Amino acid sequence: MSSDLLRALEGLHDLVLVLDAEGTCRHAGPNPLPSKLFRTNSDGAEGLSLSELFEPDLQDRLQSVARDTARGCSAHFSFELGEAGRFELEAVRSQSGELTVLGVRRAEPSSASSSLELAVLEQIMETGVAGIFVLDPSGTIIYANCAAAEILGLAGSDLVNQRFDSEDWTCYDLDGTETPVSEHPVMQVLESKQPVHDVRKALDTADGERKLISINGAPVLDAKGEVERLVFSVRDITREAQEVDLRERMNREMESLARLDSLSMLAGGVAHDFNNILVGMLGGAELVRELLAPDHPARAALELLEQGALRASELTHQLLAFSGKSRFVVGPRNLSALVRETSCLLEALVSKEANLLLAPADDLPLIDIDSTQVGQVIMNMVLNASQALRPGGGEISVVTRCVDVCAEDLRSAVHVGEDARPGQYVVLEVSDDGAGMPPEVAARVFDPFYSTKPEGHGLGLAAVIGVVRAHHGFVRLQTEPGVGTRFSLGFPVTTSSAPSERAAAVKAKEPFRGTVLIVDDESFVRTVARRILEHAGCRVHTAEDGAAGLATFAQHREEIDAVVLDLSMPRISGADVLAELRRLSPELPVVVTSGFADEAQFAGDPATRFL
Incomplete structure (x- = not known):
């Protein structure tokens, strides 16, 4: 409790006792304690409980006071003390429950002034222990505690009057509009003669700081019902609001991540199934090409079929990239070189009216990336920028640089x-x-299947997120209507060395003519793969699942070469089938096929290749 408020209370009573939450006296004064009422004098009161302070005759009344104040109510009673005369005792507990104030004074004939002072005291304590203001009916501050002065950025003496x-x-107001005087909480209380609770406002203080405050206020009325005083408590809730905003933002991000995880699982499954179908289509088309004569008229139609299948294949690769399950062949690369x-591809992608500026930095450190995937990301980003230009063209710039990224930079990234x-x-x-x-558009620009372009499928930027996440990077977005947009994609620097530039001499091998076992649950894929291998001169066995594959291998073990x-x-x-095959035949050549990025788990097996 501030010394200013304590002096104000002592000016209203012959004696003021301040008790803590345990009922122990922490302050007594300013006058000596009547010996018939108290067991000790004021100098020895601190540290004593109510039962140790007051004479036994008042113990029952004091227990009633304790119960009332524990419920947050004020208490008042009067009593006779022989020749010493009649006394009044008032008790008020703070809203936080941390302090209780007992005021004792000699009973005098009732006056409007004393009633007003008691009402002011009760309102001060019941409103709270934050910034306390007492105003007269004209709206002039006649009392303010230290907390009030601190909130407003002034010294306490500067507030009065x-x-x-x-x-x-x-x-x-919270929308940034200056609050009209007529709508200020002080005017609301003054005109309605009703209290206000938790009115939230923004405040520009005298020392230039912007704060968020919560205002509670109530009128003190005279016997005729007219406003004599206004009592307000003000809390600085800036940090509290920031913490709430942070929690809400984190919750939104967690919900967004959960949605992305669900969508990525769906996208990965759909892409895998489509990939199997496209493998069959492209494999079948390649087989037909081998069977047709070079001048056969059907070749033109076949090329259209292949082009459509390849476009669909690119789409499935973007779905897999978004799901984080595409195949990655990671190695140290220079992003500027990429x-x-x-x-040349970027020049072909952009509109003829666009001016493409490439500014790759020299001497960049290496990063561990899949060159194919990150190359696709670069093209997606440039294509997106080209489509964002206004009619008549514009400028697109592609820049690379090395930067130091701190934790705050990562927190401010969109992904x-x-x-x-x-x-x-x-x-x-x-x-x-x-x-x-x-x-509202920037908030959804990375959502899968969201596009503002009629011809867009909404997967380009969503795939970018999948690739960047898989590379342990980040994405930042800066955009302003009418000005433009900048996407920044960060990839962590690697400590790996660049691969050697030595040319490896590769000797030509004889075509494979052995017996192959194909194990795949997709009949379309099995059929096409069998025909391609048979066309190449191989003998082929097929199996529709892992159990059938192991049974077929056991039956034809001596003749199966791969x-x-x-x-x-x-x-x-497939992983369990491979483990059993390795147990039965450790050196048997096995080609593992998958649309997902599972190559790393077979890196230590020289007889296994990933396709």
Whole structure:
């Protein structure tokens, strides 16, 4: 309790006792204690309980006071003390429950002034222990505690005699609009003669700080029902609001991640099934091409079929990239070199009216990436920038640089890989001076299947997220309507060395003519693979699942020279089938096929290849 408030209370009573939550006296004063009422004098009161302070005759009344104040109510009673006269005792507990104030004074004839002072005291304590203001009916501050002065950015003495709408501070609604004087909480209480509770406002203080405050206030009325005083408590809830905002943002991000995880699982499954179908289509088309004469008229139609299948294959690869399950062949690469390698494709992607500026930095550190996937990301980003330009064209820039990224940078990113850590990152920036995006579009731009373009499928940027997450990177987005957009993709710097540039001499091998076992649960894939291998001169056995594959291998073990094994199958998985094949024949060549990125688990097996 502030010394100013304590002096104000002592000015209203002959004696003030301040008790803590345990009922122990923490302050007594300012006058000596009547010996017939108290067991000790004021100098020895601190540290004593009520039962140790007061004479036994008052114990029952004091227990009633304790019960009332424990419920948050004020208490009042009067009593005779022989020749000492009649006394009044008032007790009020603070809203926090931390302090109880007992005021004792000699009973005097009732007066409007004493009733008003008691009402002011009760309202001060019941409103709270934050910033306390007492105002007269004109809106002038006649009392303010230290907390009130701190909230407003002034010294306590500077507040007294100022009006509530002083130019030293400004009150705003939460939407940023300055609060009209007529709608200020002080005016609301003054005009309605009713209290206000938890009115939230923004406040520009005298020392230039913007705060969020919660206002509670109540009128003190005289016998005629007119306002004599206004009592307000004000809490600085800036940090509390920031914490709530942070929790809400984290909850939104968690919900977004959960949706993305669900969609990625769905996308991965759908893409895998489509991939199997496309394998059959492309394999069948290749087989037909081998069977047709070079000048056969059906070749033109076959090329159209292959082009359509390849476009569908690109779409499934983007779905797999979004799901994080596409096949990655990761190695140390220079991002600037990759940008230069794709420059011709980038020029072909953008509109003829667009000006494409490439500014890859020299001497960038290496990053561990899948060159094919990140190359596709670069093309997706440039194509997206080209489509964002306004009619008449514009400028697209592709920049690479190395930056130091701190934890705050990662927190401010729109997407961050699970294992992303502060440190050095190589950043790809793709900017355009197009129309930019309003906040509601920017919030959804990475959502799968969301597109503002009639011809868009909404997978380009969603696939970017999948690739960046798989590379433990981050994505930042800066956009402003009418100005343009910048995407920044960060990839962590690697400590690996660049691969040797030595040319490896590869000797030509004789065509394979052995017996092959194909194990795949997709009949379409089995049929096409069998025909391709038979056309190449191989003998082929097929099996529709893992159990049938093991049974077929056991039956033809001596003649089977190699196995083509699908990794994703019901009943017995491809990994379990491979383990059993390795137990039976450790050196048997096995080609594992999968649309998912499972190659790493076979890296230690020289007789196994991944397709």
